[in-house]
Amino acid sequence: MSATADATEFSLESLGRVPLQGRSKASLERMLATARTLMLERGNEDFTLQEVSSRGKVSIGSIYLRFENKDSLVRAVLYQATQTLAEQEDAMLAELAASCATLQEFVPRYVEAYAEVLRHNAPLLRLTMMRAEHDPPISLLGKRTANNAEAKAVAAFMAYRGDFAVPDPEVCAKAAHHIIFATLARELSLGSSSESVTNYDWNVLKRELARMCAAYFQAS
Amino acid sequence: MSATADATEFSLESLGRVPLQGRSKASLERMLATARTLMLERGNEDFTLQEVSSRGKVSIGSIYLRFENKDSLVRAVLYQATQTLAEQEDAMLAELAASCATLQEFVPRYVEAYAEVLRHNAPLLRLTMMRAEHDPPISLLGKRTANNAEAKAVAAFMAYRGDFAVPDPEVCAKAAHHIIFATLARELSLGSSSESVTNYDWNVLKRELARMCAAYFQAS
Amino acid sequence: MSATADATEFSLESLGRVPLQGRSKASLERMLATARTLMLERGNEDFTLQEVSSRGKVSIGSIYLRFENKDSLVRAVLYQATQTLAEQEDAMLAELAASCATLQEFVPRYVEAYAEVLRHNAPLLRLTMMRAEHDPPISLLGKRTANNAEAKAVAAFMAYRGDFAVPDPEVCAKAAHHIIFATLARELSLGSSSESVTNYDWNVLKRELARMCAAYFQAS
Amino acid sequence: MSATADATEFSLESLGRVPLQGRSKASLERMLATARTLMLERGNEDFTLQEVSSRGKVSIGSIYLRFENKDSLVRAVLYQATQTLAEQEDAMLAELAASCATLQEFVPRYVEAYAEVLRHNAPLLRLTMMRAEHDPPISLLGKRTANNAEAKAVAAFMAYRGDFAVPDPEVCAKAAHHIIFATLARELSLGSSSESVTNYDWNVLKRELARMCAAYFQAS
DNA sequence: TATGAATGAGTATTCATTCAT
DNA sequence: GATGAATGAATACTCATTCAT
Incomplete structure (x- = not known):
């Protein structure tokens, strides 16, 4: 039984919005990495999207292009x-x-x-x-x-x-x-x-x- | 070893502000009960003091008379x-x-x-x-x-x-x-x-x- | 021309409410002294009547017995x-x-x-x-x-x-x-x-x- | 000695947050003008940001985009x-x-x-x-x-x-x-x-x- | 008279989300 | 697609004043 068995249902694509390549993918990874870093730093989900935007060098708009809302981003990290x-x-x-x-x-x-x-x-x-x-x-x-x-x-x-x-x-x-x-x-x-x-x-x-x-x- | 061994250190009096009687005590109990109810209803501490005030029939000021801040009220419930x-x-x-x-x-x-x-x-x-x-x-x-x-x-x-x-x-x-x-x-x-x-x-x-x-x- | 020429118009009695004696007078003086001290300490009028009450050992009620409101107390000090x-x-x-x-x-x-x-x-x-x-x-x-x-x-x-x-x-x-x-x-x-x-x-x-x-x- | 000698240290940019153009600049000017008007009307700093927001047709958020806090806005006016x-x-x-x-x-x-x-x-x-x-x-x-x-x-x-x-x-x-x-x-x-x-x-x-x-x- | 507990209107600030460019 | 400026609802907390005792 593989660790990725549920990939279809819980894939980033299902949590986020689209399959991506190149620059877009790198940008998506920066969002996730920044959000994860902030969650680890604080031990909770109390980061702001502004912080993800500035620390991760991603625009707020980009985040909403990949994720429906903040919850969706948090879920992707988890x-x-x-x-x-x-x-x-x-x-x-x-x-x-x-x-x-x-x-x-x-x-x-x-x-x-x-x-x-x-x-x-x-x-x-x-x-x-x-x-x-x-x-x-x-x-x-x-x-x-x-x-x-x-x-x-x-x-x-x-x-x-x-x-x-x-x-x-x-x-x-x-x-x-x-x-x-x-x-x-x-x-x-x-x-x-x-x-x-x-x-x-x-x-x-x-x-x-x-x-x-x-x-x-x-x-x- | 009694369940109340730590009463001195963690008593309501230490978390809140004063020992009370009668109406005051009833009011304090309503605050605590309302806060507890809200915490149980929502499964977290995301209630507002306005809610405690209106549902518990206690004024906002009364809450601050007994507790230094919202955290203090939450701690008392816990x-x-x-x-x-x-x-x-x-x-x-x-x-x-x-x-x-x-x-x-x-x-x-x-x-x-x-x-x-x-x-x-x-x-x-x-x-x-x-x-x-x-x-x-x-x-x-x-x-x-x-x-x-x-x-x-x-x-x-x-x-x-x-x-x-x-x-x-x-x-x-x-x-x-x-x-x-x-x-x-x-x-x-x-x-x-x-x-x-x-x-x-x-x-x-x-x-x-x-x-x-x-x-x-x-x-x- | 005496320094107290205007006493009638600006007397404490006119700013406050009543002529007083004994304990009452001492209490009035504590209010004024405490308010003055607080004004000097802070360089402004941003003290609270609670502070006057606790530091001056006067009840809030007493203050409102002598002065119509906080402004009135401040005026008396001035x-x-x-x-x-x-x-x-x-x-x-x-x-x-x-x-x-x-x-x-x-x-x-x-x-x-x-x-x-x-x-x-x-x-x-x-x-x-x-x-x-x-x-x-x-x-x-x-x-x-x-x-x-x-x-x-x-x-x-x-x-x-x-x-x-x-x-x-x-x-x-x-x-x-x-x-x-x-x-x-x-x-x-x-x-x-x-x-x-x-x-x-x-x-x-x-x-x-x-x-x-x-x-x-x-x-x- | 020019009147703008201290411009660098006390410029709006240093008191507020960013250099602006066009609509943004107009909005910043409305904030400042409204705050100034209110200060002149009342002779003090006791205006509310709600007032600046409604009278100046600027959102509260916009104010905080330009100024760290209310003090900062007041300082800019001065x-x-x-x-x-x-x-x-x-x-x-x-x-x-x-x-x-x-x-x-x-x-x-x-x-x-x-x-x-x-x-x-x-x-x-x-x-x-x-x-x-x-x-x-x-x-x-x-x-x-x-x-x-x-x-x-x-x-x-x-x-x-x-x-x-x-x-x-x-x-x-x-x-x-x-x-x-x-x-x-x-x-x-x-x-x-x-x-x-x-x-x-x-x-x-x-x-x-x-x-x-x-x-x-x-x-x- | 005297007390001080109770009241609640009022305000600065945050931040997810939108949308004009 | 991509950006980030603009929005404004939401919320903890203060304190002058009242009034039951």
């Missing part, structure tokens, strides 16, 4: 970020699949690797999740992305089906993925600037999460 | 919500402690009861967590509340110390609390209006979470 | 300041009259002494003159005060009538007073906080002003 | 007024220089002409002087303007150096300029709407001022 996250998940899972022989080896490395992927993408992921609360298109994007991530994670676990002691490995793998994602995301505050919101030790958390999953999978 | 949540956690833990004989009995009932408490308080808890990202006083409130909740949860688990098979029950109890809270919170989207952000079945999640914790505590 | 200035002018002229034998001796000492009186009273005098622009009662007060000051100054000069070389000493004395007052006032910016608005040397100005008047009076 | 005054002083001095043969002829005509220039510009000059009290940029503008005016006046007097009887004509010219300006300004109340604040006869004042200066310059 869509790109979501794509990136999915691609990194894919790569991470592919690498682990190639290098882990057993479930016992896989579980802690998965927690560790997933934690780093999420940490890296946390700021925009957090904005995506916040926006999903009141923005149906982003909510839909979030659900699809989450479902894809779940499917991919479960498939990765199932490669080690024989190592599960429980009678229902799919159910457990699915639950484990949910729990791992939720815990890591929460501890990252999904974007908290510097320090964690809680002070719970990040390494301890990863270790115990792995330990908990291992016990869960081995319970008879 | 503070109250945090208090309420802590009180419900206290009550929930007290009741479980009185009625569960073993850890095996306690774990699933704790997950279930905590899930319901969080679900009930999710909308404002979500706003609190969002605001904590950029509002230091609320960030501090959130950290203290989280620490208190952790301490209370660990203590509750430790009442069943003898039932743990692991050599380090405190560490496991702490991790379990973090993981349970994070998972439940995420699944609730901490305030998602109607349906869950993910479509993962809420009852399955609760069941598996309990199962996972049980396995974790029994691992040798 | 009236008092005007009284004080007039009294200091009186004292200054009396002293000079007693100690100067000739016009030649009087002129420079008058310029010097008047300069110091104005410097001392400049901040509130400036507020009075500014307010006179758009506040008829204060404009009237200003005119009467100016007329009184003129009459007193001319009388002082006329004590040395025999020392004038010009054929029209009254005309010259009157003009000299106008010119001295205007020049000193302007150079003081009538209340400019610290430094003069212009950088023209204050001592040179006083010396030349005296020299000019002396020449003027001696011209044939 | 700057223009200061420019105008300086230009009229230049013209007046040039004309007198061309038509007066002697100091005796020059002095009364200078007082007369300067009085008329000040009378004409009094309302905005008064606002400039009031604002200078608490607004550093305007204070600086005022000081520079005053220094320029002094230099120009002294130069004009010095054209008649041979006609001075005093040993220090520069010192006297400088003092005379200060005294003439201060006296005229005060008598005009620098902006008093209709009548003078004092009731001293304006023509008498001008005559005696000239007489005084003449005597001063001729004193040996």
Whole structure:
């Protein structure tokens, strides 16, 4: 299942207006990059189109030529970020699949690797999740992305089906993925600037999460 | 550890301006109730003071008599919500402690009861967590509340110390609390209006979470 | 002509509301003193009645019991300041009259002494003159005060009538007073906080002003 | 010394935002003219931007496109007024220089002409002087303007150096300029709407001022 | 009398969006 | 297509004044 599976529905073309080439494309990329930079700098969507215009060397008119309104621009940035996250998940899972022989080896490395992927993408992921609360298109994007991530994670676990002691490995793998994602995301505050919101030790958390999953999978 | 432990530092008196009685108190309560209602209705803090004034039958001036600015009013609403949540956690833990004989009995009932408490308080808890990202006083409130909740949860688990098979029950109890809270919170989207952000079945999640914790505590 | 000649028309009683005694009088004085302090601190009338209330330990209600409105309070402060200035002018002229034998001796000492009186009273005098622009009662007060000051100054000069070389000493004395007052006032910016608005040397100005008047009076 | 000597530092471009042409320029001029009209009508800066917007047929946004804030607009009006005054002083001095043969002829005509220039510009000059009290940029503008005016006046007097009887004509010219300006300004109340604040006869004042200066310059 | 809590009209400023060029 | 100047609705906050107690 590819990270770009939903490209048609959520493509820039669907969020923006037209396929572009050359100068126009470069200009579109400057808009997106500038908007993303501003969102990362401020941790929210409170940038102005004037700022995008001046910092990104794009005219206000150009922005409205590509995007229906400001929301549309923000959505495009979040869509790109979501794509990136999915691609990194894919790569991470592919690498682990190639290098882990057993479930016992896989579980802690998965927690560790997933934690780093999420940490890296946390700021925009957090904005995506916040926006999903009141923005149906982003909510839909979030659900699809989450479902894809779940499917991919479960498939990765199932490669080690024989190592599960429980009678229902799919159910457990699915639950484990949910729990791992939720815990890591929460501890990252999904974007908290510097320090964690809680002070719970990040390494301890990863270790115990792995330990908990291992016990869960081995319970008879 | 009482739910009101931080009352001095985060009391309405410290957030607002004065202790009140009678009509004044009623008026203050109308402001807070109206602001809370608006925040719940919209899922964010984008209400206007005009709205609080007209819907709450309080003059704009009265609001500024009690609160330094709009932020201060929002903080007071979140503070109250945090208090309420802590009180419900206290009550929930007290009741479980009185009625569960073993850890095996306690774990699933704790997950279930905590899930319901969080679900009930999710909308404002979500706003609190969002605001904590950029509002230091609320960030501090959130950290203290989280620490208190952790301490209370660990203590509750430790009442069943003898039932743990692991050599380090405190560490496991702490991790379990973090993981349970994070998972439940995420699944609730901490305030998602109607349906869950993910479509993962809420009852399955609760069941598996309990199962996972049980396995974790029994691992040798 | 006494400095209190206009007391009836501009008395506190006329500006405020009632004659007072004891506690009430003390409270009235606190209002006035606080308002004056605030006006001096800020160099304008932009204080609030809340500030007068809290700093002066007077209730808002009390203020409205003594004064019709804020303007009325401000006028009372300016009236008092005007009284004080007039009294200091009186004292200054009396002293000079007693100690100067000739016009030649009087002129420079008058310029010097008047300069110091104005410097001392400049901040509130400036507020009075500014307010006179758009506040008829204060404009009237200003005119009467100016007329009184003129009459007193001319009388002082006329004590040395025999020392004038010009054929029209009254005309010259009157003009000299106008010119001295205007020049000193302007150079003081009538209340400019610290430094003069212009950088023209204050001592040179006083010396030349005296020299000019002396020449003027001696011209044939 | 030209009236536009400070143009670089205090130009509209420095106070506002951009150089303009055509429609934009017309709109900028409407803003300034409307603000100036309102300031003259009321004798102070208490106009609202809504008023400028509706009376001047400019949108609020346009104002903020040209000026950082309301203060900036007010400063621009005062700057223009200061420019105008300086230009009229230049013209007046040039004309007198061309038509007066002697100091005796020059002095009364200078007082007369300067009085008329000040009378004409009094309302905005008064606002400039009031604002200078608490607004550093305007204070600086005022000081520079005053220094320029002094230099120009002294130069004009010095054209008649041979006609001075005093040993220090520069010192006297400088003092005379200060005294003439201060006296005229005060008598005009620098902006008093209709009548003078004092009731001293304006023509008498001008005559005696000239007489005084003449005597001063001729004193040996 | 005296208090001070309550009132609400009034205003500078921001910024997404439009549209004349 | 491309530009960026112009628009104006929307909103937090202040403070003189009132009036219930």
